[in-house]
Amino acid sequence: MTSTATRRRGRMARNWLMFAALAGPNILLLIAFTYKPLLQSFYYSTLQWNIGSSRAISVGLRNYTDWLTDSQTPHVVGVTVVFTLATVGGGMVLGLSLAVLLNRRLKLIGPARTIVVAPYVLSGVAVGLLWLFVFDPNFGIVAAVLGFVGLPSPAWYNDPQWALVMVIIVQLWKNVGYIALIYLAGLQAIPKDLLEAASLDGAGPVRTFRRVILPLLGPTTFFLSVTTLLSSLQSFDIIQAMTKGGPLEGTTTMMYEIYREGFVAGRAGYSSAVATILFVVLLIVTLVQMRFVERKVHYA
Amino acid sequence: MNPRSTVFSSTLTRRNLLTLSAALGGTALLAACAGPSVGDAGQAAASTAPAQDWTGIKPASSITWWTNHPGASMATEQAMINGFQAANPGITVNMVTAGANYDEIAQKFQAAAGTDSVPDLVGASDVWWFRYMINQQIIPLDGLASHLNANTADFNTTLYDDYKYADSHWAMPYARSTPLFYYNKTLWSAAGLPDRAPATWDEFDQWAPKLSAVMNGAAPLGIGKGTSWAAWWFCNIMWGKGGAYSSDWSMKLDQPETLEAGNYLRRIINDDKSAAVSATDSTADFGAGLSACTVASTGSLTGILASAKFEVGTGFLPAGPKGAFTPTGGTGMAIASSKSPEQQLAAGMFLKYLTDAEQTATFSAATGYMPVRTSAMDGATMTAIYAKKPQFRTAVDQLKNARSQDWARSFVPSGDKYLTTALEQIMLQNSKAEDVFPKASADISTSYDQNVKPYL
Numbered sequence: 195m196t197s198t199a200t201r202r203r204g205r206m207a208r209n210w211l212m213f214a215a216l217a218g219p220n221i222l223l224l225i226a227f228t229y230k231p232l233l234q235s236f237y238y239s240t241l242q243w244n245i246g247s248s249r250a251i252s253v254g255l256r257n258y259t260d261w262l263t264d265s266q267t268p269h270v271v272g273v274t275v276v277f278t279l280a281t282v283g284g285g286m287v288l289g290l291s292l293a294v295l296l297n298r299r300l301k302l303i304g305p306a307r308t309i310v311v312a313p314y315v316l317s318g319v320a321v322g323l324l325w326l327f328v329f330d331p332n333f334g335i336v337a338a339v340l341g342f343v344g345l346p347s348p349a350w351y352n353d354p355q356w357a358l359v360m361v362i363i364v365q366l367w368k369n370v371g372y373i374a375l376i377y378l379a380g381l382q383a384i385p386k387d388l389l390e391a392a393s394l395d396g397a398g399p400v401r402t403f404r405r406v407i408l409p410l411l412g413p414t415t416f417f418l419s420v421t422t423l424l425s426s427l428q429s430f431d432i433i434q435a436m437t438k439g440g441p442l443e444g445t446t447t448m449m450y451e452i453y454r455e456g457f458v459a460g461r462a463g464y465s466s467a468v469a470t471i472l473f474v475v476l477l478i479v480t481l482v483q484m485r486f487v488e489r490k491v492h493y494a
Numbered sequence: 495m496n497p498r499s500t501v502f503s504s505t506l507t508r509r510n511l512l513t514l515s516a517a518l519g520g521t522a523l524l525a526a527c528a529g530p531s532v533g534d535a536g537q538a539a540a541s542t543a544p545a546q547d548w549t550g551i552k553p554a555s556s557i558t559w560w561t562n563h564p565g566a567s568m569a570t571e572q573a574m575i576n577g578f579q580a581a582n583p584g585i586t587v588n589m590v591t592a593g594a595n596y597d598e599i600a601q602k603f604q605a606a607a608g609t610d611s612v613p614d615l616v617g618a619s620d621v622w623w624f625r626y627m628i629n630q631q632i633i634p635l636d637g638l639a640s641h642l643n644a645n646t647a648d649f650n651t652t653l654y655d656d657y658k659y660a661d662s663h664w665a666m667p668y669a670r671s672t673p674l675f676y677y678n679k680t681l682w683s684a685a686g687l688p689d690r691a692p693a694t695w696d697e698f699d700q701w702a703p704k705l706s707a708v709m710n711g712a713a714p715l716g717i718g719k720g721t722s723w724a725a726w727w728f729c730n731i732m733w734g735k736g737g738a739y740s741s742d743w744s745m746k747l748d749q750p751e752t753l754e755a756g757n758y759l760r761r762i763i764n765d766d767k768s769a770a771v772s773a774t775d776s777t778a779d780f781g782a783g784l785s786a787c788t789v790a791s792t793g794s795l796t797g798i799l800a801s802a803k804f805e806v807g808t809g810f811l812p813a814g815p816k817g818a819f820t821p822t823g824g825t826g827m828a829i830a831s832s833k834s835p836e837q838q839l840a841a842g843m844f845l846k847y848l849t850d851a852e853q854t855a856t857f858s859a860a861t862g863y864m865p866v867r868t869s870a871m872d873g874a875t876m877t878a879i880y881a882k883k884p885q886f887r888t889a890v891d892q893l894k895n896a897r898s899q900d901w902a903r904s905f906v907p908s909g910d911k912y913l914t915t916a917l918e919q920i921m922l923q924n925s926k927a928e929d930v931f932p933k934a935s936a937d938i939s940t941s942y943d944q945n946v947k948p949y950l
Binding site: 234237238241242243244245246247248249250251252265326330331332333349350351352353438440441442443454455457458459460461 | 529530531532533597601603604605607608625626628629630631719720721771773774779782784907908911915918919922923933941944945948949
């Protein structure tokens, strides 16, 4: 009995050692580069601190009240919501459509899949610089095409609304390949016998898609809705490369405001307060998705 | 297998909660160990450090220099380093490309504070050096310059005093610029205009219809928007009308002359159509022939001369009823306070070399930035350049109209952003100055109260 208990304890100790050896480095890295900065950010949000300075002033919740009462805040929140809904919603619809196309047995489907996914692996800054030329109202391809049919180029860079449309288009172009790729994997995981059964029951392509394929893609859609929502809310590189939040702050999202206040204005405390608010928003949105949306997901 | 458990596990047990609490508690302790020292408003003000006695200090053998190579000057800067190292064999200069522009350099310098990555010598632009100073990241240079016999009296006074605060200079001028009026001589000739820039904005108003007539109705003047730019060149129009963003720390955006300047800008774009806001780059648009004239930095001179397919004319910025004024811009170089006196001394020696008469002329000839020393402006190197490219002379001659920038833009965090937003509303949305300047004024005042005043 005693030797059995000793062996069990020894096994437990070995398991713990193995756990510490395998998970320890990851946990330490997470603490150092995720949780510690996260908590530091909470702390800094209570300071009036010029980044770079070794001195700061404790101001309690003033940074939060300043942001909440700033007349620009509703505009920034509005831009964030429009940008996020357009890139997530538009991305899901376009991505699913592309995935359906790419799931067909067509000639050159391999290269087509590569072409669709390729923009996702490009650097956001490179993509932004590339599209900067595409949308140039004097020399860009878009202006040339519109001019060919007798239309003027929109003021992509001087009109806040068009500027927002422009960065949404570029964000969609960059990320739709990723969404299509995940949806394609989801489509290919659907059992063929289910589709054959639906066909035998007389369901046409549209009905099969609505009643069989879409529900079975539920887990994929749920996964994509969470991940693309989080990445859209944190999008930064394309906006920085193309518009720097302008014109007239027409493309300033909360994420961009965090960067601009922290590193351009040097207001580290204020920037941390906005970052904390965005963190809370992301947490709530994710929890709501998990609590309410996931219930409606059908797992095969 | 249940995919739910593999994708997002939402099970919250007592054990999980305790583990999470322990992890957060541990990291909270770690978090509290870092960051700035925290006090109340009265304790944040800068303390006066005793002046460094440089006697007996030996220069370090190696220093690091952060630059963005203004005016595509990387090769020129490397050549200057080679020259310095040849003259000072015991000191090695490590040049680091620390950003694509002044803002990126400044962001990195501020983010590096408190780490081992701080450079010895760093770019300090017109809108950043003051923040370095109130953050206590740089040292005053007067004592060091005196120790090194750097002959600061030879610097152009305006360019040197741009870095003066509290009777000390916190940087030395390096790649300094002013806006210039660039014009397309071909279009000028077609419009029957004299081969010169308009002397006043009134004269520009008279010339604009003639230029527009030979441009198929297009606006002749191309101007730029965006932060770090619009609120800079607008100083010329504003000061010319007697306005200002501020006088020291007092806001002046509500005075009639400033409002008049804002409304003049609104009129030439939205009513007269004699000016248009470029989509991305007004300098590139001018070089491509899209506009007949533009206001661009002297630092763009070499690039414009290289890219334009027409003959380029340069002139002073037009004057207003109260006179001709031009803001100064560009970057100086500052020495980090966190480095040892030996490092600072070596950095000072290199800075003295970088800004001596010969090097500033060489740098100016290569880039179009202005020579920062009076003796260099009429030296042999610059005289040869003027003979070859007379446009270079304009910037130097225009220095007599130079005026240091208003503190509201250059010293207050986000000051430039608030002013740019107001100016973009005027330019792009046809807003009246009376409707947009008050908010900019209030925002800048708040930023001053929160981000500057407690640290002075």
